Amino acid sequence: MSPRAKMSDAEREAARAARREAELAAAREAARKKATEDQPPYLSGTDDEPSAAVQRKLPGKAKVRADAIRDAQEHLAAQRARTKPVFWWLVARDYTPETFRWRTEWDCGCIHEVLTERKDRLPTELQWLDPVVPARLPYGQFLCCKATTAGESPYRKIVGWAEVPHKVRTFPPDPPEPQHGLDPESWAKVRRTEEHTVAYWMVRLECGHAASVPARPGWRPADGHVRKDEEERQKTVAYWRDYVAYVEAEGKCSEWDRHHLARAEDGCPEPDVATDCRSCAAVSTMIAYEPIGLLLPPAPKSKAAPPKPSREEAERALRRKLKLAEDEAARLRAELDGLA
Numbered sequence: 001m002s003p004r005a006k007m008s009d010a011e012r013e014a015a016r017a018a019r020r021e022a023e024l025a026a027a028r029e030a031a032r033k034k035a036t037e038d039q040p041p042y043l044s045g046t047d048d049e050p051s052a053a054v055q056r057k058l059p060g061k062a063k064v065r066a067d068a069i070r071d072a073q074e075h076l077a078a079q080r081a082r083t084k085p086v087f088w089w090l091v092a093r094d095y096t097p098e099t100f101r102w103r104t105e106w107d108c109g110c111i112h113e114v115l116t117e118r119k120d121r122l123p124t125e126l127q128w129l130d131p132v133v134p135a136r137l138p139y140g141q142f143l144c145c146k147a148t149t150a151g152e153s154p155y156r157k158i159v160g161w162a163e164v165p166h167k168v169r170t171f172p173p174d175p176p177e178p179q180h181g182l183d184p185e186s187w188a189k190v191r192r193t194e195e196h197t198v199a200y201w202m203v204r205l206e207c208g209h210a211a212s213v214p215a216r217p218g219w220r221p222a223d224g225h226v227r228k229d230e231e232e233r234q235k236t237v238a239y240w241r242d243y244v245a246y247v248e249a250e251g252k253c254s255e256w257d258r259h260h261l262a263r264a265e266d267g268c269p270e271p272d273v274a275t276d277c278r279s280c281a282a283v284s285t286m287i288a289y290e291p292i293g294l295l296l297p298p299a300p301k302s303k304a305a306p307p308k309p310s311r312e313e314a315e316r317a318l319r320r321k322l323k324l325a326e327d328e329a330a331r332l333r334a335e336l337d338g339l340a
């Protein structure tokens, strides 16, 4: 008989459970590794300044606990619906008896309740995701109400490049009909008559946000930026100066116009050394926070029944009682004898 055949049902079930647990642990570890590798250091936000928000009493009142619990559970369910279970440990962890509630105030005027794992983890240590790119936002920033009313995006210098492009796309030739509101003559000058390929790179900007910028296929950050020669540079600068003077006189000069003049002055670097940051225009910044308390109510204290004594203990206790009663009887008898 093989040792395997000697295994009881319980042992087999335990072995199966252990195997399942090991598989799950391996899947979790692989997901953790992938999540770390997918986030190059320039996007991780680990070198960001901590949020400067301060603790103080905020106007208004906290939600009642039942509403806070319901909102928290709805949020968790929505996160889980969007994420694969192997990532839940990262983005959709269960609430625990230590989960702590805070009220936070933002520079847009909004007040939001947020949760941290524990009381000693402040809301200033939280990082939210920037759905535009996607990457983590710097500490204490969040896409709040401004996100829908964002105005022009400011241009920011690129301070770091990813190691490889995140996307390469091939575009068909441009149509012969003029596009982007151009007249036929201008369109004929800029129109691409052959299909062309663009590589897109994730970059980190001076503001701490991430963005995606185009480059020619095959380019690497170590290649540096190609610029126009001095004669060409001066021609381009003259063109953009005239253009900017014209739109300024019309009162409609945009960030885009100003960026193109600055870019021409820099010799039109390829790829560009700056890009517009949509996150800067859309994020709100946390200015203050206030502790509320634990999310979940404390577990009710159970009135545990005292443990049942063993047979021996019960017998000993009864004997002790009997001995006391017998001693008392002997004493009373002696007292009676004394009266007689």
Ligand SMILES: [Zn+2]
Binding pocket: 106, 108, 109, 110, 144, 145, 146, 284
């Ligand atoms: Zn807001």
Ligand SMILES: [Zn+2]
Binding pocket: 156, 205, 207, 208, 209, 277, 278, 279, 280, 281
């Ligand atoms: Zn920015």
